[in-house]
Amino acid sequence: MTKLDVNVIIGGPQGGGIDTSANLMSRAFAFSGFDIFSTREFHSNIKGRHSYVHIRARDTKVQGLKYPPDILVALDPDTIFEHFEDIGKGTKVIYDSSFATSELSQARMIMRDTASRIKSVLDENKLENNVNGMLEYMKSHGGILFPIPFEEIVRKAVDDGVPNRYYNTLGAAITLSIIGIELESTKEAIKHIFGGKEKVIAPNLKVVDEAYKYAQDNKLAGESAGKNAKLSQFLLTGNDGAAIGKLMGGLRFQTYYPITPASDESSILEEHEAVKWLSGEAETLGSGGVTIVQTEDEISAVVMAAGAAMTGTRSATATSGPGFSLMAEGISFAGMDEIPLVITLYQRGGPSTGLPTRNGQSDLLFALNTGHGEFPRIVLSSGDVRECIYDSIKALNYAQRYQLPVLHLIDKNLANTTELVDGIDVKKEKIYGRNEPDGNGIYKRYSLDTKDGVSAMGSYGKNIFWLTGDEHDELGHVTEDTVMREAQMEKRFRKVKVAAAEIPVEEKAVIYGDKNAKITIVTWGSQKGPAIEAAEILSKQGINCRILYLRMFMPFPSEFVEKELRAGQTNIIVESNMLGQAAQVIRMNTGVDISNRILKYNGRHVTVDELVDGVKRIVQGKEKEVVLKNGA
Amino acid sequence: MAHNFRTDLAIDWCPGCGDFGILTSMIQALGEMNYGPQDAVVISGIGCSGKTPHYVNLAGAHTLHGRGIPFATGVKLANPKLKVLVTGGDGDLLSIGAGHFVAEGRRNTGLTIILFDNEVYGLTKGQASPTMPLGMQTKSLSKPNVYNRVNPVAMALAAGYSFVARGFSFDTKQLKEIIKRGLMNDGSSLIDVLQPCPTYNNINTMEFYRQRVYKLEDDKSWDPIITESTKDPMEKYKLANSKALEWDEKIPTGIFMENRTIPSFTRRLNEYIPNYLTSPPATQAISDSKGYTIVDPVRTFADKIV
Ligand SMILES: Cc1ncc(C[n+]2csc(CCOP(=O)(O)OP(=O)(O)O)c2C)c(N)n1
Ligand code: SF4
Ligand SMILES: [Mg+2]
Numbered sequence: 001m002t003k004l005d006v007n008v009i010i011g012g013p014q015g016g017g018i019d020t021s022a023n024l025m026s027r028a029f030a031f032s033g034f035d036i037f038s039t040r041e042f043h044s045n046i047k048g049r050h051s052y053v054h055i056r057a058r059d060t061k062v063q064g065l066k067y068p069p070d071i072l073v074a075l076d077p078d079t080i081f082e083h084f085e086d087i088g089k090g091t092k093v094i095y096d097s098s099f100a101t102s103e104l105s106q107a108r109m110i111m112r113d114t115a116s117r118i119k120s121v122l123d124e125n126k127l128e129n130n131v132n133g134m135l136e137y138m139k140s141h142g143g144i145l146f147p148i149p150f151e152e153i154v155r156k157a158v159d160d161g162v163p164n165r166y167y168n169t170l171g172a173a174i175t176l177s178i179i180g181i182e183l184e185s186t187k188e189a190i191k192h193i194f195g196g197k198e199k200v201i202a203p204n205l206k207v208v209d210e211a212y213k214y215a216q217d218n219k220l221a222g223e224s225a226g227k228n229a230k231l232s233q234f235l236l237t238g239n240d241g242a243a244i245g246k247l248m249g250g251l252r253f254q255t256y257y258p259i260t261p262a263s264d265e266s267s268i269l270e271e272h273e274a275v276k277w278l279s280g281e282a283e284t285l286g287s288g289g290v291t292i293v294q295t296e297d298e299i300s301a302v303v304m305a306a307g308a309a310m311t312g313t314r315s316a317t318a319t320s321g322p323g324f325s326l327m328a329e330g331i332s333f334a335g336m337d338e339i340p341l342v343i344t345l346y347q348r349g350g351p352s353t354g355l356p357t358r359n360g361q362s363d364l365l366f367a368l369n370t371g372h373g374e375f376p377r378i379v380l381s382s383g384d385v386r387e388c389i390y391d392s393i394k395a396l397n398y399a400q401r402y403q404l405p406v407l408h409l410i411d412k413n414l415a416n417t418t419e420l421v422d423g424i425d426v427k428k429e430k431i432y433g434r435n436e437p438d439g440n441g442i443y444k445r446y447s448l449d450t451k452d453g454v455s456a457m458g459s460y461g462k463n464i465f466w467l468t469g470d471e472h473d474e475l476g477h478v479t480e481d482t483v484m485r486e487a488q489m490e491k492r493f494r495k496v497k498v499a500a501a502e503i504p505v506e507e508k509a510v511i512y513g514d515k516n517a518k519i520t521i522v523t524w525g526s527q528k529g530p531a532i533e534a535a536e537i538l539s540k541q542g543i544n545c546r547i548l549y550l551r552m553f554m555p556f557p558s559e560f561v562e563k564e565l566r567a568g569q570t571n572i573i574v575e576s577n578m579l580g581q582a583a584q585v586i587r588m589n590t591g592v593d594i595s596n597r598i599l600k601y602n603g604r605h606v607t608v609d610e611l612v613d614g615v616k617r618i619v620q621g622k623e624k625e626v627v628l629k630n631g632a
Numbered sequence: 633m634a635h636n637f638r639t640d641l642a643i644d645w646c647p648g649c650g651d652f653g654i655l656t657s658m659i660q661a662l663g664e665m666n667y668g669p670q671d672a673v674v675i676s677g678i679g680c681s682g683k684t685p686h687y688v689n690l691a692g693a694h695t696l697h698g699r700g701i702p703f704a705t706g707v708k709l710a711n712p713k714l715k716v717l718v719t720g721g722d723g724d725l726l727s728i729g730a731g732h733f734v735a736e737g738r739r740n741t742g743l744t745i746i747l748f749d750n751e752v753y754g755l756t757k758g759q760a761s762p763t764m765p766l767g768m769q770t771k772s773l774s775k776p777n778v779y780n781r782v783n784p785v786a787m788a789l790a791a792g793y794s795f796v797a798r799g800f801s802f803d804t805k806q807l808k809e810i811i812k813r814g815l816m817n818d819g820s821s822l823i824d825v826l827q828p829c830p831t832y833n834n835i836n837t838m839e840f841y842r843q844r845v846y847k848l849e850d851d852k853s854w855d856p857i858i859t860e861s862t863k864d865p866m867e868k869y870k871l872a873n874s875k876a877l878e879w880d881e882k883i884p885t886g887i888f889m890e891n892r893t894i895p896s897f898t899r900r901l902n903e904y905i906p907n908y909l910t911s912p913p914a915t916q917a918i919s920d921s922k923g924y925t926i927v928d929p930v931r932t933f934a935d936k937i938v
Contacts, residue, residue: 030938192938234929235938244933248925250918253710272932274906282926288911291709291901296735300702303695307675307706310693311914315710333696393925420938424929431919460673460691461711461914468686468694469678477641477686478694 002226004034004059006179007066009083010171011052011632012075013109014045017168020193021075022053022418024172026235027189028181029057030420033228036235037062037529039605040416041631044260044356048109050082052632054605055418057179059228063384063419063529064608067630071178072143073171077102077131078110081118082632084134089142093135094175096167097147104129146220148174157210158203166207173211180222183212234421238414238526241385242344243268244424245392246316247275247290250431251342253308253315255293255301260356261415262320262346266292278426298323302330306339310467312434312459314396316342320412321350321363328371331405335375337467338446338492340399340434340457341406344392347525348412349603358603359413361525362577365584367407368554374489376496378402379554380507381409383528385419387551393429394507401432401502402495403454411576413605414526437463444474448487453494500555508557511564513546514539519619520565522594523574524550524582527606531574534611543619553585562590572596572618576606597625604631635669637662639689645680650801650827650838651748655687657799657807658717658746662690664808665715665815672715672815675704677729679721679755680829681748698729701736704743711914712898715815718745723753726762726782737791740819741897744811747784747822750829751836758832772832784824785876785888789869794819794894796872797887800845801827802838806885813887819896826883841883848875848886858891865893 008025012018022038029036038055054065068088074080074095081104087093104110104118119129125140127133135145150170154163169190176186186208194200215221236244243265246254256266270292277286295301301317309315319327324345334341347363349355367379378398382391388410395408437443437456445465447455458465466476471488473479513535523531528549535545548564550557565571565586573583573594578601583594598614600606607630614626637659645651662672672690676682678697685692695703700718708716725733725747736743751764758772762782769776788796795817799807807825814821826845828838848854856872858865872889902908920926930937 027938233938234933234936236936240933240936244929244936247932248927248929250925252913252916252918253706255706273904276928276931277926278928281920282928285917285920286926288907288913288916289905291905291908291913293705293709295702296731299699300705300732300735303699303702304706304709306695307693307703308710308913309706311707311710311714313710313913313916314918315706315913329696330699333699337693426925426927426929429925430923431925433919433923458691459914460707461670461714464669464689464691466686466692466694469696470694478683 002059002228004057004225006071007054007056007069008071008073008175009052009054009069009086010073010075010175011050011079011083012168013047013078014042014049014051015047016075018051018053018075021168021172022055023193024169024186024189025055025176026418027192028176028186030233030235031185031188031230032181032225033230034059035062035420036418037065038418039065039413041604042357050078050109052079064533065530065605067607067609071175073175074099075167075171078107080131080134081107081110082114084118084121084137086632087138087141087143091143092146092178093138093143094146094148094171094178096150098151099131100135100147102131146178153210153214154207157206160203166204169204169207170211173208174215177212177215177221180225182224182227183208185227231422234424235418236385236421237416237418238382238385238388238410239264240268241388242392242410243272245389246396247272248426249393249396249429250314251290251316251396253291253305253313255295255304255317256319257295257298257301257323259320259323261348261412262318262323262344264415265318265344298326299330302327302343306330306334306341309339309341310460312462314400316344316396318344318346320346320348322353324363324370332371332373332375333469334405335371335377336373336469338403339405340403342395342399342408343405344408344410346410346412346415355603357412359411359526359576359605360601360603361411361575362581364409364553364581367409368585376402376404376492377554378404378406378499379409380406380552381524381550382414383525383549383551384414385417385421388414389424390429397429397432398499400434402499403457404495409525411525417526445476446472446474446488446491448474448491450491452498453491496555503552503555505557505560508552509560510549510551511546512549514544515546517544517546519543519545519570519572519615520548521545521572521574521615522548522550522582522586525576527574527576530606530608530611533608534615537608537612538615543616545615550582556585556589558589561586562592565590565592565594570596570619572598572615574598574606574611576600595624598628599625600628602629602631634663635667635689637689639687641686643687644683646831648830649680650750650829651680651684653801653804654746654748654807654825654827655684657804657811658688660804660808661811661815665812667715672717673707674717674719675700675707676719677721677724679724679748679753681719681721682724684719698724698732700724701729701732701743701745705736705739705741708741708743709898709901710912712742712909712912716743718743720745720747721754722747722749722751722761722763722784726784733787734791736820737788737793739897740792740794740894742818743820744814745820745822746811747824748827749784749824750827750833752829752832754829754832768835770832771834783876784822786873788822789873789876789889792894793822794891795821795887796889797821798824798826798885800841800885801825802842803885806847810887813890817890818899819894844881844883845885846882848884848888856887856889858889858893860893865891
């Protein structure tokens with residue numbers, strides 16, 4: 001096994017093929033047998049504004065990203081300006097040498113606030129307001145410059161007039177050769193991403209050859225990183241994971257109204273509406289596909305999914321902050337009428353439209369309280385792509401088992417994180433059979449004759465029953481009777497107690513790292529991976545710490561969390577919001593007040609290094625609250 | 633034995649309310665269609681009209697204000713063999729639920745929507761509804777209406793409903809026939825029903841309508857049906873629209889248009905989703921005999937493998 005651990009940021013204009021570069025690099029790494037982890041940052045814009053992919057490749061499992069990157073690849077001048085703060089000692093800056101004289105004033109797609117920050121840094125350092133000036137600045141911060149004659153190299157490879165159409169391939173290929181990724185892996189990656197399109201593959205392969213040759217001739221090529229055994233693996237985003245999990249979990253109907261970063265999940269499902277069945281018995285049972293409906297708004301999306309659910313179909317919807325706000329009344333209705341419904345909530349930076357394409361974890365308290373009145377719900381959260389898969393199956397199961405709305409939280413960072421997943425276990429989660437009416441006597445949808453609060457659920461087309469958003473009797477007709485009201489309220493809430501007891505604690509909270517460590521980092525969502533690695537690094541440096549990772553907020557693992565946090569001496573919460581919402585939930589449920597906080601609300605992903613640094617600052621008693629700032 | 637479509641629940645509408653006539657027409661239509669107890673469902677929003685599902689002995693849902701259409705669409709799309717009726721008020725369907733009303737025309741899912749048109753918000757005590765004309769003042773209002781009205785029939789025609797009709801709640805014979813025709817339509821049907829609310833609307837009374845309504849079908853040449861062989865469908869659509877605009881002196885009832893050339897949403901989905909109509913979501917198996925998934929993630933998501 002050869003050693004490798006490299007962080008690359010590759011940036012360019014949104015819509016300019018930055019994904020092609022990133023896909024090429026991920027696959028080349030994967031084909032060389034390395035693990036990869038990447039995330040994508042972009043503006044709420046279709047073409048022109050700065051977008052980048054932060055990717056890390058490693059010979060062992062990678063679950064977080066690090067700053068400063070080892071390599072910054074600029075496919076446009078804006079990238080050099082935008083990432084002015086991201087250069088560390090030894091960061092290689094790879095760019096098209098023709099950018100050198102590009103003026104900052106011409107970089108119109110840089111947001112004004114950012115441009116003015118860039119300008120003041122250049123001015124303070126008495127540097128020219130152009131790429132050259134910025135490159136000087138980068139050099140003074142340890143950056144090593146790699147000017148590459150993009151046009152010249154492409155022209156050597158192909159002569160079809162528009163060289164810049166190959167710049168994505170060239171930028172990625174040069175980078176890969178500098179890292180030492182074998183030419184064969186990069187070529188294989190080209191064939192893979194342009195699958196079957198010979199006309200596209202051939203010139204791109206030539207560009208790759210020419211890029212590797214240029215790196216060789218100019219002594220830029222890195223020592224070979226070697227090649228490890230490649231496994232047959234899935235390359236998946238969080239969105240992909242949720243889509244796959246939902247389908248495996250029996251989802252057959254999903255509604256959505258387009259919104260970032262949620263609708264990718266529905267689009268992925270729609271692209272795979274022709275479901276393929278496992279061989280054997282499954283093949284004889286499987287038929288049909290999955291129905292995905294784009295609705296007129298999110299109110300319709302949640303209510304339509306509820307209607308479908310009452311036919312006995314496993315149904316869900318997926319949305320993000322603004323759409324989720326619109327769903328509030330529908331969620332209350334699903335709670336009142338005990339409708340098994342999954343809502344996948346992709347959190348992004350709020351409030352209002354907020355940071356539509358950026359990360360945030362500020363909807364936790366809202367998810368716990370969405371909708372008027374008191375009703376039971378389950379709120380769970382995923383922290384990596386594997387969890388997105390299996391938690392999506394679980395969410396559908398919980399909805400059926402307890403007949404209530406299940407809110408599954410995934411943050412934008414995780415939605416857009418790409419990970420290699422080696423194999424999906426089709427036997428990991430069973431599909432719960434629904435509690436169906438036995439057919440004896442008059443069917444009572446909201447029968448009070450139930451120990452666990454769950455009444456048999458009939459379905460449209462099979463049983464006669466009513467449901468109403470009003471308080472109801474056992475048949476589902478409206479009532480305002482005092483005693484029936486109490487009985488139905490108590491029945492509904494009995495389900496929460498049962499769920500709390502039935503769902504194993506490891507599905508709610510998990511400890512990672514040294515169980516006896518005296519420092520506990522408490523976190524949730526996409527900080528899971530970075531926090532685990534940060535704890536490993538800190539422990540090696542003598543700051544022994546562990547992670548308390550939260551997966552379920554309702555029902556909340558109060559006893560477990562209280563016990564673990566009381567045992568620790570220093571507790572630190574890490575969240576991507578301003579109020580420390582998970583810390584508030586912990587305090588509300590356990591009384592434990594976590595006063596040390598590491599928070600991030602600039603909309604960008606949390607990196608391992610800033611977490612290590614933040615924990616140190618707190619442990620050394622310098623600060624109680626650290627706000628993380630990484631990210632362009 | 634024929635199914636009894638009435639529940640034994642006490643009905644709490646005001647005496648003389650037009651809603652009774654609509655319920656009667658629905659019950660008769662369901663009976664004459666010979667539906668079994670599992671064949672149809674009745675879905676409503678909120679309002680006096682929203683109580684209807686409880687009075688019909690079929691599976692039902694009394695959902696949220698304005699949300700009858702999306703709930704019903706979910707039911708129909710998950711189990712297309714069901715006949716799905718929607719009962720809603722003019723506030724419910726044309727104000728808070730107006731977006732769904734229009735979207736449903738574009739979908740043409742296959743719902744039979746009965747609009748209880750009383751020009752007021754009954755259940756919240758008589759405020760002006762979207763069908764009340766500008767300047768009208770019922771006894772429930774402190775000043776004349778400052779909004780103008782929308783025309784549900786014209787709106788349904790514009791939105792794309794494949795069956796658009798109007799009935800009068802005190803002519804249950806005609807209304808029953810219209811509902812039956814609506815139920816036979818493969819796409820979505822909008823039936824606007826003139827429904828006096830004697831408690832809050834002292835203007836649009838039973839007498840008011842009796843003096844004005846006339847039946848389109850009384851003109852023997854009236855043929856609202858558009859099929860593939862109709863020579864000039866646009867001409868028929870125009871005629872339906874011009875009839876829809878008649879009000880004041882004479883108010884037309886009956887079928888304005890029945891366009892059999894617009895495919896229903898379920899048929900459209902069937903073009904793309906494998907076996908959608910024969911294996912719709914509600915009837916699909918999701919696990920094997922041991923309780924494990926039957927979906928193959930490797931073959932289904934082969935494009936995600938590197
Ligand atoms: C979201 C919401 N807003 C307001 C209400 C209060 N509300 C109940 S019924 C109703 C109006 C009913 O009028 P209409 O739809 O015309 O039905 P009608 O009672 O006239 O049959 C309103 C506003 C509600 N139930 N839900
Ligand atoms: S308020 Fe009007 S619409 Fe409601 S039940 Fe009474 S008469 Fe009928
Ligand atoms: Mg009304």
